[in-house]
Amino acid sequence: MITFDDLQPGAALGQASFVFTQDLLDQWCALYPDDRAAGPHMPAAMVVMVMMRAYTEVMHDRPPGNIHAGQKFRIARLPALHEQVKTRLTCMGKELKRERRWVTFSMDTVDAADTLLFRGEMTTIWAA
Numbered sequence: 001m002i003t004f005d006d007l008q009p010g011a012a013l014g015q016a017s018f019v020f021t022q023d024l025l026d027q028w029c030a031l032y033p034d035d036r037a038a039g040p041h042m043p044a045a046m047v048v049m050v051m052m053r054a055y056t057e058v059m060h061d062r063p064p065g066n067i068h069a070g071q072k073f074r075i076a077r078l079p080a081l082h083e084q085v086k087t088r089l090t091c092m093g094k095e096l097k098r099e100r101r102w103v104t105f106s107m108d109t110v111d112a113a114d115t116l117l118f119r120g121e122m123t124t125i126w127a128a
Contacts, residue, residue: 009093020084029043
């Protein structure tokens with residue numbers, strides 16, 4: 001299990017790949033039909049899903065009980081249908097505040113040419 005002490009600011013934690021497929025778009029649009037208009041590019045709201053999938057894949061050994069406390073996104077470009085991207089997870093910082101362990105992660109998603117598509121920042125209260 002990854003503990004608060006294990007996390008080091010500036011440390012690269014890993015990466016995860018994602019392919020924007022027609023099947024994923026169809027599943028998404030079953031919930032959010034208006035997002036089909038974004039085609040042939042990924043709807044902007046799917047950025048959250050891409051980043052959270054990467055986070056759970058890379059941080060699979062996280063302790064139970066973490067609290068998702070905040071999230072921010074900046075989008076430069078959205079992937080096109082069938083495009084493969086990579087999301088890199090980094091520990092941006094951590095601090096102990098009022099007996100709570102706060103950890104901030106950055107997630108950069110890039111295309112095949114390593115060009116930044118979107119960047120996210122997620123803050124959690126770490127459980128252990």
